[in-house]
Amino acid sequence: MTFPLRPITDEELPQLFHALQDPFGFHSDGDDVEDFRLTTELDRTLAAFDDEEMVGTAGAYSFELTVPGNLLVDAAGITIVTVSATHRRRGILRSMMERQLDDVAERGETIAILTASEASIYGRFGYGLASQSSSWTLETDRATLARPSTATGRLRLVDADRFLEAGPQVYDRRRREIPGAVNRVQAWWDVWQKDRPHTRGGQSARWYVLHEDDAGEVDGMLAYRRNRDAEHGLSRNVLTVDQLYGADDEVEAALWSFLLDHDLIHSVAAHGRPVDEPLRWRLADPRRLVTTDVVDDLWLRLVDVCGALSARRYGTTDRLVVEVADPFRPHTAGRYLLDGGPDGAACTRTDADPDLTMDVADLGALYLGGVTATALHRAGRIEEPTPGAVRRADVFFASSPPPWMTTGF
Numbered sequence: 001m002t003f004p005l006r007p008i009t010d011e012e013l014p015q016l017f018h019a020l021q022d023p024f025g026f027h028s029d030g031d032d033v034e035d036f037r038l039t040t041e042l043d044r045t046l047a048a049f050d051d052e053e054m055v056g057t058a059g060a061y062s063f064e065l066t067v068p069g070n071l072l073v074d075a076a077g078i079t080i081v082t083v084s085a086t087h088r089r090r091g092i093l094r095s096m097m098e099r100q101l102d103d104v105a106e107r108g109e110t111i112a113i114l115t116a117s118e119a120s121i122y123g124r125f126g127y128g129l130a131s132q133s134s135s136w137t138l139e140t141d142r143a144t145l146a147r148p149s150t151a152t153g154r155l156r157l158v159d160a161d162r163f164l165e166a167g168p169q170v171y172d173r174r175r176r177e178i179p180g181a182v183n184r185v186q187a188w189w190d191v192w193q194k195d196r197p198h199t200r201g202g203q204s205a206r207w208y209v210l211h212e213d214d215a216g217e218v219d220g221m222l223a224y225r226r227n228r229d230a231e232h233g234l235s236r237n238v239l240t241v242d243q244l245y246g247a248d249d250e251v252e253a254a255l256w257s258f259l260l261d262h263d264l265i266h267s268v269a270a271h272g273r274p275v276d277e278p279l280r281w282r283l284a285d286p287r288r289l290v291t292t293d294v295v296d297d298l299w300l301r302l303v304d305v306c307g308a309l310s311a312r313r314y315g316t317t318d319r320l321v322v323e324v325a326d327p328f329r330p331h332t333a334g335r336y337l338l339d340g341g342p343d344g345a346a347c348t349r350t351d352a353d354p355d356l357t358m359d360v361a362d363l364g365a366l367y368l369g370g371v372t373a374t375a376l377h378r379a380g381r382i383e384e385p386t387p388g389a390v391r392r393a394d395v396f397f398a399s400s401p402p403p404w405m406t407t408g409f
């Protein structure tokens, strides 16, 4: 039995919003559907129907993704993928994935990205694990900076309205330098600003800080939450970072200092942070920054292999022939000659003998430089018919800083 797929209409949006609540495990209050409407691209939704009943959902955002070389690439951000518990394991997800990737290709987007509810789902559809993120906690009484910020200027505690006049521009400048980051449209900020109580994880509403340079221009922004706790009369209060971006590393260090120098705070916590958090190397006692979690974050699928590969820059000048397997989209499979370097790249189909062979998901994992070819080779995922090609690929695909997905979706 097949279940017809189509984008939904505006009138059907509440039905779609309802359909995804049981699979994702939440119950909505009335306001959420209006927030959802603000950020939903209706023509990019997909629903599966069993008669009138919506039994599958999917959607996509039209993102700009930063890729190595600090170039921007149009990418589809796959989201709200659910199948009703009454219809699971009948192929509805597979049919939605097929239809969605066709649509991504028709739109001329070369890449699809997502964050996965379970890491076991999307490899079969050609998505590779392209970035990880970390969570950490830092007790403030031992968190002295060995390299204090050299930023001049001043910090201001501001209200949400003032923050939103200047904060989004700080983010928009910064995300262009972070492979794996995406743009945030105004609707994203509008929903973020609402700071609905049920999205706070039991913590306070946000506090907002702007950093201004000597000329009074905003060059840094911070939003954080706090919880209140005490034990034996001693503070166990935690500040949790929500957003922290600056025009440069010194401004960001000034924002960290602001958090760490708070009175009546036991620790600072951060989630969804880059795996190479520079703050660790600023601390006099780096062991005090305790990593509490490292998880897969961005999954990336090359939809147009040559389009995507030629859109980024490479760590060194080299030419590699990569034979790509793609069981889910066989027309993408084949041999590709990639000729690139720090200043540009070109990619064509070829009949030449391959230097490397891999699944399209592994090429997706390599794409942002978040894992080395050596690691994938040692995991049995990449073969090197040309001896030494894996080492060459390490240097070629290398990118710094490591990719960081700054914005959950």
Ligand SMILES: CC(=O)SCCNC(=O)CCNC(=O)[C@H](O)C(C)(C)COP(=O)(O)OP(=O)(O)OC[C@H]1O[C@@H](n2cnc3c(N)ncnc32)[C@H](O)[C@@H]1OP(=O)(O)O
Binding pocket: 023, 024, 078, 079, 080, 081, 082, 083, 084, 087, 088, 089, 090, 091, 092, 093, 094, 095, 114, 115, 116, 117, 118, 120, 121, 124
């Ligand atoms: C980007 C995002 O939105 S991530 C959110 C994903 N959604 C959720 O986690 C919500 C709860 N889960 C669900 O809604 C559903 O179980 C889904 C969407 C994960 C799967 O939908 P289904 O229609 O049951 O999947 P479908 O029958 O098409 O299965 C396709 C393949 O994926 C596999 N698969 C499906 N779900 C999972 C899973 N959770 N873990 C591992 N494999 C899975 C199936 O076994 C099948 O494998 P095969 O092709 O080798 O036979």
